[in-house]
Amino acid sequence: MTTNDLTVPTTTRISTRALLTGGIVAGPLYVAVWLGQAFTREGFDITRHPASLLANGGPGWIQTLNFVVSGLLSIGAAVGLRRTLTGRGSTWGPRLLVAYGVGLLLAAIFKADPASGFPAGTPADYAEISSRGVGHFVAGGIGFSGLIAACLVLAVHFRSVGRRALSRFSAITGVLFFGAFAGLSAGAGSRPTIIAFDLAVTLAWIWLTVICTDERRGHH
Template sequence: MTTNHATVPAAGVSTRALLTGGVVAGPLYVAVWLTQAFTREGFDITRHPASLLANGGPGWIQTVNFVVSGLLTFAAAVALRRTIRSSSAGSARVRGRVWGPRFVGVYGFGLLLAAAFPADPAAGFPVGTPADYAEISARGMGHFVAGTVGFTGLIAACLVFARYYRALGRRTFARFSAVTGILFFGAFAGLSAGAGSRPTIIAFDLAVIVGWTWLTALFLDKRRTA
C-alpha cells in the first residue's frame, strides 16, 4: 500500500511538470522572438518571418529558441496523452482520441527540425543580403519541410481537440480550437502563396501568436486536472 501511494504522486508531479513546461513554451518563444524582432539590426517584423532570425551572428538565439520551445512542447504532448487517457476511460465518445497529443508532438518535432535546418537569408536580412535575394539551398528546403510538418501538426491538433472538447460538452474551448486551426491554416496558406508580402507576413505573425496562445491554454487546462 505504501508503494502505491509513493508511485501515484510521483507520476502526478511528473505529468504536471511536463505540462508546466508546455505552458512556459509559448510565452517564452514569443518573448524571445519579439525581443529579437525589435532589436536586431535590419530586421523588419512586417517583412521578415521569425525563422530568418536564425541567420547572422546572433542567429544562435533563435536556434536555441526553436530547440527549447520544441522540446518543451514535445514533452508536454506526452503529458497530454497521459491526462486524456486517465480522464476519458469511461467515455465511449472520447476514448481513443489520442491523435490530438500526437499532433501536438508533431508540432514540437517540427520546431526541432526548424532548428536543424535554418531558413536561408532573404529580403535583405541579415544586413548585407540583397533585398531581392531569394535562393533556396538544401538547408532552406529542409526548413520549408520542417515548417510544413510542424504547422500541419498544429492545425491538425487544433481540429482534433475541437472535436475532443465538443464531445466533453465544452463548446467554448471547442470553438477556440477550431477557429485557431482554421486561422492558422489560412495564414500559412497565405504566406506560402504570397511570396513574403507584408500582409501575409503580418497575418502569419498574428497566427503564430494565436497558435501559441491556444497551446498555452490547452496545457493549462490539462494541468489543472493532472
C-alpha cells in the first residue's frame, strides 16, 4: 500500500465529517439567530410574523445572512449524507435536501414583502405582493417541498436498513411539516398557522441535526 492509498481516504473522511458537522450546527444557528431577532426587533411578533419578514428593514441583512449560511450548511450536509448513506433512498434523499438548501439561498435573494405591520411603520393591513415577493414564495415552494420529500425518502431509507427510530422520526417530521406548510398557505397568516409553522421549522432543523449527528457518529 502506498502513501497515497492512505492519504486519500483520510482526507475524504475529514471532509465528510466537516460537512456533517455543518449539518449539525445549521439548525441551532438558524434558530438562535431567528429568535434573537424575533425578540429584539421593534414591531416583530413571533405569533404573527414568519421569520422571513425579518429580512426587511435596516437590520434585515442579519436574516438574509442567516438564510445564506443555513442554506450552504444544508447543502454541505446533503453532500456529507450522500457519502455516508447506502441503500434505498441514499441518492435521492440528499438530492432533495439540496433543494431545501437552494430554497434558503433563493429566499435570501428574493426577500419577503413587508406585511402585517412589520417592519415598524408598515400598515397593519398591508399585503401587497411584489415580483420579489412572488420570488420568495417560489423559493419557499422549492425549499419546503424538497425538505418534505427528503424526510419521507429518508424515512424509507432508514426503515430499509433497520433504523426504525430514525425512520419514524423522519416520517413524522415530513408529515407534520407538510401539514404546517399547507396550513400556513391556506390560513392567510393567522396566529395558529404561524405558530404551527414556527414549530415545524424548529422540528425540521432538529431532524437535520439528529440525522447528521447519527451519520457522523457512525462515520469512522
